[in-house]
Amino acid sequence: MGFYADCIFPWLMDLSMRSESISAERRRVLRDVAGDVLEIGFGTGLNLPHYVVGPDGVRSLTALDPSRGMAKRAARRLRQAPLAVRLEVLPAERLPFADEQFDAAVSTWTLCSVADPAPALAGLRRVLKRGGRFFFLEHGRAQAEHLRRWQDRLNPLQRRIACGCNLNRDIEGLVSQSGLRIIELERYFLPRVPKIVGSMYRGVAVRDG
Numbered sequence: 001m002g003f004y005a006d007c008i009f010p011w012l013m014d015l016s017m018r019s020e021s022i023s024a025e026r027r028r029v030l031r032d033v034a035g036d037v038l039e040i041g042f043g044t045g046l047n048l049p050h051y052v053v054g055p056d057g058v059r060s061l062t063a064l065d066p067s068r069g070m071a072k073r074a075a076r077r078l079r080q081a082p083l084a085v086r087l088e089v090l091p092a093e094r095l096p097f098a099d100e101q102f103d104a105a106v107s108t109w110t111l112c113s114v115a116d117p118a119p120a121l122a123g124l125r126r127v128l129k130r131g132g133r134f135f136f137l138e139h140g141r142a143q144a145e146h147l148r149r150w151q152d153r154l155n156p157l158q159r160r161i162a163c164g165c166n167l168n169r170d171i172e173g174l175v176s177q178s179g180l181r182i183i184e185l186e187r188y189f190l191p192r193v194p195k196i197v198g199s200m201y202r203g204v205a206v207r208d209g
């Protein structure tokens with residue numbers, strides 16, 4: 001993987017993704033997450049302090065991320081977490097879990113980076129219980145044509161500097177094509193962030209059948 005992907009990028013990611021405004025975004029998407037939960041692309045564990053833990057909230061958290069560098073940086077937050085977390089160093093394309101195991105699944109700023117999002121989302125649907133919900137907070141393809149053109153132009157550079165992160169993924173399309181039904185979706189721009197990286201999708205999708 002190399003020093004940049006193992007050490008520098010996890011450090012940079014952790015530093016840039018824990019501001020008060022980003023934390024508020026995390027709280028907003030995580031406040032209704034409950035039951036036995038799977039989080040894909042756990043990163044450095046920045047969502048951990050924002051889960052509502054308890055009998056009516058999160059009962060258990062299973063998390064995965066393929067990067068050992070991210071997992072290493074998550075260690076301190078895992079020790080301080082208000083619940084025990086099972087963390088697997090694995091990509092979302094290979095979920096080693098039984099069918100219909102989880103009440104909820106979570107992905108924040110991760111579907112941009114998953115190498116093969118279609119099988120990852122199909123697997124996620126498989127491990128969700130019927131009626132289970134997928135909570136997502138992602139950046140991706142903008143609605144305005146001129147922004148999309150810049151996203152396409154700059155995507156190769158972004159993929160290099162941000163370890164495979166894509167600027168131009170159609171998150172709504174990817175989630176819908178997985179067979180999950182989107183029941184809530186908000187599109188907006190993150191404030192104080194260039195629009196090509198701050199075009200957001202915040203939503204909830206449900207597994208019907």
Ligand SMILES: C[S@@+](CC[C@H](N)C(=O)[O-])C[C@H]1O[C@@H](n2cnc3c(N)ncnc32)[C@H](O)[C@@H]1O
Nearest residue numbers: 041042043046067070091092108109113114115
């Ligand atoms: C921008 S970071 C976001 C981390 C975290 N979700 C957050 O909100 O802070 C993207 C994360 O996706 C992870 N990732 C990359 N490929 C992945 C894959 N195939 N499956 C799951 N996670 C992946 C990266 O290792 C990284 O931790």
